């Protein structure tokens with residue numbers, strides 16, 4: 001009897017837990033995919049663009065003009081050529097010093113690293129998916145009442161993605177992509193009216209102490225109707241237009 005009572009109680013708690021987040025019950029009209037990249041206390045959002053496919057990115061491609069290390073066929077070819085030139089020049093240095101065992105050891109280690117990079121599977125990826133991708137910092141727009149397929153990555157230490165109103169909490173771990181589905185609710189304007197707070201805004205915070213500027217690590221998310229979101233999306237520069 002006790003067993004039935006405890007099992008039933010646990011089941012009822014389970015049912016209650018399934019419905020605890022009202023945002024998860026809202027009907028999703030459309031799916032939006034966004035990748036959030038955390039690095040040096042800054043959030044960078046990566047949108048897939050018209051093809052709905054996020055271009056591949058690699059940490060060793062990160063640079064001042066490429067904050068998430070997005071790869072395009074041109075960028076990959078340029079890197080591949082650079083690796084080849086470095087390997088050839090090292091080989092020449094080794095050939096000129098036949099008795100230098102230390103130099104030979106260093107060359108072998110570097111050569112192994114070059115081979116690993118060449119065989120990393122990058123060339124098989126469809127880098128052309130990056131052309132229409134959009135990289136946005138500081139502030140993004142999201143449509144209201146929409147299911148968001150979020151991906152989280154980190155370029156340095158462990159960060160914690162946190163949007164309290166959307167019940168979103170996910171870890172950003174270097175080398176791993178964390179996925180999390182959440183639904184946006186009311187628009188920013190609706191929330192301001194409901195709360196009586198004209199300064200209210202949604203923010204993506206970091207809830208994992210990650211460095212001296214941890215408290216400043218936040219990204220403003222303006223939630224608007226789908227029509228307005230599409231207008232904003234159309235106004236964002238695509239990766240190909242800003243990096244070629």
Ligand SMILES: [Cu+2]
Nearest residue numbers: 159206210217
């Ligand atoms: Cu952080």
